[in-house]
Amino acid sequence: MIGLISVAAAALALSAPQDAPPQTTLPDVVVEGRNLEELVRGFVEEVGAPVGDYGPARWDRSVCIGVVNLRRELAQQMIDRMSAVALEVGLEPGQPGCRPNVLVIAAADGGEMARALVEARPGLFLTHVSGANQSRSELADFQATDRPVRWWHISLPVDSDTGQAAVRMPGYGPAATGNTFASRLRTGIQSDLQRVFIIVDFNRAGGANLIQISDYVAMVALAQIDPDAQTAGYDTVLNLFGSPETLPRITDWDLSYLRALYSAELDQARANAQSNEVARGMARDQRRDGDE
Template identity: 30%
Template sequence: MLASLVLPALLALPGPSLAIAPGDDDPIVVTGQRMTRGEAHQMARAYTRAVLAAPQSDQNARWAEPLCIGAIGLRAEVAQPLIDRIEATARQVGARVAKGQCQPNVMIAFLLDSDAAFARLERKRPDLLDTTRRDERRTLGQPGLPVRWFYGQVVEGLGGRGVGPDAAGLGGAPGALMDLPVLNQGAASRINSPAQVSIKGVTVMVDVPRISDVPFDTLSDYLAFGILSRTRLDAEPEGMSIMSLFSPAAAATERPTGLSDLDRAMLKALYKIPINRSAAVHRNQMASEMIKEIAAVQ
């Protein structure tokens, strides 16, 4: 469905991060500031609040099934390294990646005019945005965005059992991608729920003219972060983060070059902690895991 909307536009395309000492009692140095572990935990909590989208059904969504990434608008020899890097990041943080030929549940479209493409999609196929909140749709509709992404998700039983209604977007009708070339290698308690909120599909629109000065690997990491977690498109976390890549306040020389320690630690925590915890408990545990993860690699 998305492909039928964006292909006409595509035809117009020409042929110092966080450092933690190992001891529990040692102070933590964050971008030149010494702080206690309690202060570092609060910093990690603030980071998750800044980057993660508002919980739905009181959970933070993530992937439960393997990712299968497709790309349109790029030559195969250009798209393949981008897909490989995103897949490598997914494996590193604990997400699963489909092997061999697969049906895409992630589609990255490289466009000359993403504003017009999204406006057309919103007008012609609003059902593709059924699981997108109203405030998120307002953000997506803003002109001038270098990258847009939106998600299809479902509430389902743990491990993907007892799937509810089909997700919107790619998750709802993957066959609608038609025959596009896909490049791919390959019990309830107070804090637990018998269900999980799972991402089933992600659609990404990249505006080629607006990302022309961004290094390829940096763009790949930015897209990976947005694909692997239900991320606020307008996230502005404090400190180093790949999500500041397109921040108006950041000069070109201050742009991140890849995932920061905080970014990578958050993704690992997201895929490590049981997903069926309530959102508040989940984010608190994520902050603790982030600090432990960063301490372990320093």
């Protein structure tokens, strides 16, 4: 991962971020007219972006966050805020000096930065390992989009007991085949996140401040979020850049989704069964919050 940081640092001379403007707070978004189960299932289906026929991926126990191309104090604020979200969903943030597997890069031109990174190390983005990354066309979108924040996840199907790769990897031995309790319904294999690149284009961030951006980035760092998800009907930080004044930080709805993702058993044989497990957990979490 040190090499990964070096690649990013080499491209950072292309841009310099702007400071984020102050925060404005307005009332929360209220969603009405749909029952909880329908809302939850719709959200999980809308935002999820697993690789191919594999189910949703997540980090295994811990995550190390690095932020580059921001002033030290601003980078630390972002790391601290993202780490707080990671703790909230049951992950252990890395200690100072850890090797980042979440790399957040601030840029004045996100497209130029993305193209420079992909050109410098294309193998970090297209791994040629089954279940590891999205397609070439989606990588092209990662480079060409004008979204304020863009991201690229790398995941790996692993044995849920040992963490060993469950797909063939160049230069490694045979793939793990899942634990001995696997069945037609459960495979003993789940997808773990391995690294994620996130580029924040501060010239396109509008009125969003650093806390809001940090929460948005935490959401897309901890889960495979579809960049084209239509989320206007939900109370989520993913609506940030449509109306930054209404969303001061990550919402209870977002945290319910992440908690469900990180508490679900994700070794079902079918990807949609895994998504259904997340939806059920999210609905339970929302009901529990409503009773408190």
